[in-house]
Amino acid sequence: MDAIFSNLDLYWQGFRMTLWLTLASAATALVLGTILAAFRVSPVASLRWFGTVYVELVRNTPLTIVFFFFIFVAPQVGIRTPSFFVSAWVALSIYTAAFVCEAVRSGINSVGVGQAEAARAIGLTFTQTLQLIVLPQAFRTVVPPLINIFIALTKNTSVAGGFAVTELFAIGRRLANSNPADVIPVLIGIGVCYLILTIPSGILASWVERKVVFAR
Amino acid sequence: MRTKRFIFAAVAASTALALAACGDDDDDTTTEPEDVEAGDFEEGTTMAELADAGSITIGTKFDQPLFGLRGPSGDPEGFDVEIGKIIASKLGIDEDGIEWVETQSANREPYIEDGRVDIVVATYTINDERKEVVDFAGPYYEAGQMIMVRADEEEIESPDDLAGKSVCTVEGSTPAQNMRDNYPDANLELFGAYSDCLEPLRQGQVDALTTDNVILAGYVSESPDDFKLVGEQFTEEPYGIGLAKGDDEFRDFINDVLEESYDDGSWVEAWESTAGEVLETPEPPEVDRY
Incomplete structure (x- = not known):
């Protein structure tokens, strides 16, 4: 247990990095995923096609390979980021956006088609229809799956630990190596840190769900 | 007496074979086995046993370029391998009598303790935790x-x-x-x-x-x-030869062999033909007879 308490500052450092990476990637993925979902339901065929290819390509690729691409391959073809943190952020956002897109699209599909038809009938454009009528209703429906995706994202940030981002998992490896006798307590400590992030997200999710629920 | 004569004959024959095998393509660093026999060593020692058997099992790395890397030919090559050959030759064992076993960082101590290898020459840093379970001859090189x-x-x-x-x-x-x-x-x-x-x-x-x-x-x-x-190396990692704990005679023997190789130039030759291609030739480190 000493290995944990004498290294609380390292745990805190890793915890903060994991938290930042999660929040930054979640925000970017939410925006990107919503835009992609709009593409997938848009009347323009090429946008629909782009959205479909993106989702199928990205969500069927292992996250480690996405990381590998942004850290090792992209710089060779001239795509550079200022730091490995930024590369990890980009990789996680692009990966998670595919899942967000599918969740939001399912939400859009759950909104009765009559809503969109009525909006178009009173002269709203496609973008206005989506923004003002469909998406606000869609997001209420998809709160639980979105929180699911963000909990998965929190855990996925651990992949960044193998790619030069010193977050919880990397700290865990460092402490496990320097305290060979206390490997199990050290790793349990790391697991608890992830729970501190994910369990409140779940609670928040059910609270938000109750708040935004609407009767059909 | 008869067995002794037979061993002598066998050693002589294998020496002749090894020499014949070398032939004229002498550019590789073949270490010729010494003309020794089991009787040269005190009975019951590890040296006598190994010389008697005419074979030795050496653990080394198979994936460490310049030190122990197994190429397409099947036999590992590198500085550690050459050091292993020098020790074997002083026991009267030629290259064919050496069985190379891959030892990785994690399995070196168990392999020595179980007797699966006689010695380990595998970029093996001498430290106090390891000295609790195995003994080290050397160091024969100081990495950093x-x-x-x-x-x-x-x-x-x-x-x-x-x-x-x-x-x-x-x-x-x-x-x-x-x-x-x-x-x-x-x-x-x-x-x-x-x-x-x-x-x-x-x-x-x-x-x-x-x-x-x-x-x-x-x-x-x-x-x-x-x-x-x-720049220069800025830490010290002495590489030693691992052997079973408590076998002091064998450890002294290997230390003697190392000192001999420092003096007769075979250490430098082994270095220059392997790691010396990239790294400068260092002074051989002083053997630590702890």
């Missing part, structure tokens, strides 16, 4: 942490120049800890394996890679146009 940079780098010449630079190494490793303790101004970028640092270094995402010089020398030998080593 060094810095590798891109071939066109001019700003970095010593670890002090790393302040403010991004330095790649492995999370949880001794070199990483050493950097944190002694050069806290360097920005560490920590990957899962040293080889992960190569591409970022080539692409300029990091400025340097630091770990033991022997690992770095292997990378430099693979891409001499891209990378170079700079």
Whole structure:
């Protein structure tokens, strides 16, 4: 247990990095995923096609390979980021956006088609229809799956630990190596840190769900 | 007496075979076995047993360029391998009598304790934790942490120049800890394996890679146009030969062999034909008869 308490500052450092990476990637993925979902339901065929290819390509690729691409391959073809943190952020956002897109699209599909038809009938454009009528209703429906995706994202940030981002998992490896006798307590400590992030997200999710629920 | 004569004949025959095998392609560093027999060693010692059997099992690395790397030919090559051959030859065992076994960092102690190998020559750093379970002859080489940079780098010449630079190494490793303790101004970028640092270094995402010089020398030998080593080694990692704990006679014997090889030039020859292709030839370290 000493290995944990004498290294609380390292745990805190890793915890903060994991938290930042999660929040930054979640925000970017939410925006990107919503835009992609709009593409997938848009009347323009090429946008629909782009959205479909993106989702199928990205969500069927292992996250480690996405990381590998942004850290090792992209710089060779001239795509550079200022730091490995930024590369990890980009990789996680692009990966998670595919899942967000599918969740939001399912939400859009759950909104009765009559809503969109009525909006178009009173002269709203496609973008206005989506923004003002469909998406606000869609997001209420998809709160639980979105929180699911963000909990998965929190855990996925651990992949960044193998790619030069010193977050919880990397700290865990460092402490496990320097305290060979206390490997199990050290790793349990790391697991608890992830729970501190994910369990409140779940609670928040059910609270938000109750708040935004609407009767059909 | 009869068995003794037979052994002598066998050793002589194998020596002749080995010599014949060498023939005229003498450019490889074949170490000829000494003309010794089991009777030269005190009965009951490990040396007598091995010389009697005419074979020895040596653990080494199969994946460490310049020290122990098994190529397509099937036999490992490198400085550790040459040291193993020198020791075997002093027991009257030729190259065919050596069985090479791959030992990795994690299995060296168990292999020695179980008797699966007679000795281990495998970039094996001598330290006190290991001395509790095995004994070490040597050291026969002193490795140390060094810095590798891109071939066109001019700003970095010593670890002090790393302040403010991004330095790649492995999370949880001794070199990483050493950097944190002694050069806290360097920005560490920590990957899962040293080889992960190569591409970022080539692409300029990091400025340097630091770990033991022997690992770095292997990378430099693979891409001499891209990378170079700079400065002196700034830590000390004495490499020893691991053997069963408590076998003091065998340890003394190997220490004698090492000192002999320092004096007669075979150590330098072994170095220059292997790791010496990339690293400078160092002074042989003093053998530590603890």
